[in-house]
Amino acid sequence: MDSAPLTLGQTLRLGLIGLFVFFGIWLLLPTAGLVPPSFLPSPIAVAERVATLTTEPFAGATLPAHIAYSFTRFIAGFALAALIGIPLGLMMGWFRLVDEIVSPIFDGLRFIAPIAWVPFAALWFGTGIGGPVMIIFAGAFPPCVINAYRGARQVDRRLVEAAEMLGTGHFRMIVDILLPASVPSLVAGLRVAAGLGWQSLVGAELIVASTGVGFMMVQAQANVATSTVMAGMVAIGIVGLAIDMALRWTEASIRRHRGLDG
Template structure:
């Protein structure tokens, strides 16, 4: 019982030490002139710029507004990927014919990097919301399908045999047995999908958007405003971390509820 608190304490100390080293090196490089301030502002300069951007507009909006635009696109693409990918993965895992029909197509498409869809998104949607959503979908869709498929294939055969003996229909089998048993794997897939979707969004906004954090960074780069570019990077990292923490918490809660190792 005493080992876990000690382990957590050492983990926190090591993490804190890593942050101190990281920010220390970052502070020293521009301060000593080893790297020009124009290309690497100090952490203090970036923090001040973040504070300024929370109230002052840049590229048509404040930083919180750009984050809101980005997050709206992310939620739309991520939700679409989950709503289509999870049922498809369960169907592929349960029905062999669906797996044989959809499997080869999915295996071919999932190796196409989300950023490769940018030209099509630009042609089809221009700078509207549809382009980024399409690219987020391309990034988040494969993990949703793969983990739902894996969860369906790993269901306890005894549960399936018992349901079959009772004459359970395929639809009830999926909703009452397959889906509940696959939830831990599905949630783990959603966490991966969220990370890939958020990364894909930023790449999309660099090219096919007129608002959002990525668009703000492009405008800042064109004006050689490095502190603004890095402010956008900080915002991207913090929001991505918060998304992962929420999904990680949900995954751990579900695993604890089911008596699995968190």
Template sequence: MTRILKTDNAFLLGTIGLCSFLALWTLLSLSGLVPRLFLPSPVEVAGRFIHLLSHRFADGTLLDHLWASMLRFAGGFGLAVLIGVPLGLLMGWFRLLDDIVTPLFDAVRFIAPIAWVPFAALWFGTGIGGPIMIIFAGAFPPCLINAYRGAKFVDPRLIEAARMLGTPDLRMISEVLLPSAVPSIIAGLRISAGLGWQSLVGAELIVASTGIGYMMVQGQGNVSTTTVMSGMIGIGIIGLVIDIVLRGAETAILRRRGLAT
């Protein structure tokens, strides 16, 4: 009962916050303090958003652009997971590999993903490779770091028991380190997905000829604030869906391991 009341209160407070924001936005738009061209009302933006769902703008509907962006995101994020998680686990187990990779990784991970844009443009132009590279640059570090931390904080008793049974290294990684590190890995994936999605939009603003970022640039060129804001809403919705999916996976895994109720 207490949990239900807390959930209801959180929903109510969230609704109040959203309604207050929309009311303030509407009043500011109607006040004339900011030209309507640059601050349209929520109703105008919602109308434009619905219009773009079925009408083409910049060579595609809003759904077409979102789909193109999601494909790029899937490529870059998937590559980051496939490389970052195994490498993090291996670094957590093999000290030599940790010593070899860590200095290079620490030097590269502080380069902002958007800083890779000129390099990606030189290599790939406006093709799919550039955005995927930039998404990878944003999503890779959290995948590796959280897998590494998960491997480092495995219960020593599990490792000792596996060693007593003569478990080889690769089997130790797959059957001891990986299961124990899963909660940390999933938490890292949530961070990684958020950074990757943000990096994608930044890349599409510069080095893409399709996608939601490209649509927003075209909207800016046409001085269509409603189009730009519709793109922002689409970005927020997709980002929220991605986080909800990963949050659900995290909760399910923690519950299965008896770490959440």
């Protein structure tokens, strides 16, 4: 097995080959009549539909407006998950008493799929912003807690012992030792949480929203507008990739700054 690392140029070439094959097969299937265009529009038709949706409303708004609605909900749910999940995970990892109290409840809830909360979101919030935010929170919350917990547990015990010998209080230890040491793990958790939260948002909008990319896709499916459905999928993928790249860059920057690479 060849384990030699690939150069950047080789990686780019292989990636381009993969994209070429993928789009080539996609273009061939409807163009050659192997599948009907109503079932699988060509990439050219989807690209044209994306361009059209940027200026022409569908399901009450243009594609950028639907993306803005979705992103607003995502930010709300993701921020709520981080603001609650990170402190909770740090406290669980730092204080054994908190861990013993919270872990049984958390371990039971974290295995419930975010989409399972959709019926409650619909009952409690209807089609308002609260329902999707609740589903995003359900998807993003567990990774925030788990990675914060791991970050707290991986703190160098020698630093803790040295601080205790100097009589450092809990608050100073948390601020000066726990938080700085946990940052790489926290950012890694946020990246996972963002991916799960964005996926959960789209699932929620399919059911409990009256705007957003997911809602637009449902309306397109009801009208058998396959190219519009796929345009929504493209938008979801691009926005999700942008979110992940931003967090990946942040994670890499922090690791380089702290000398954790290599």
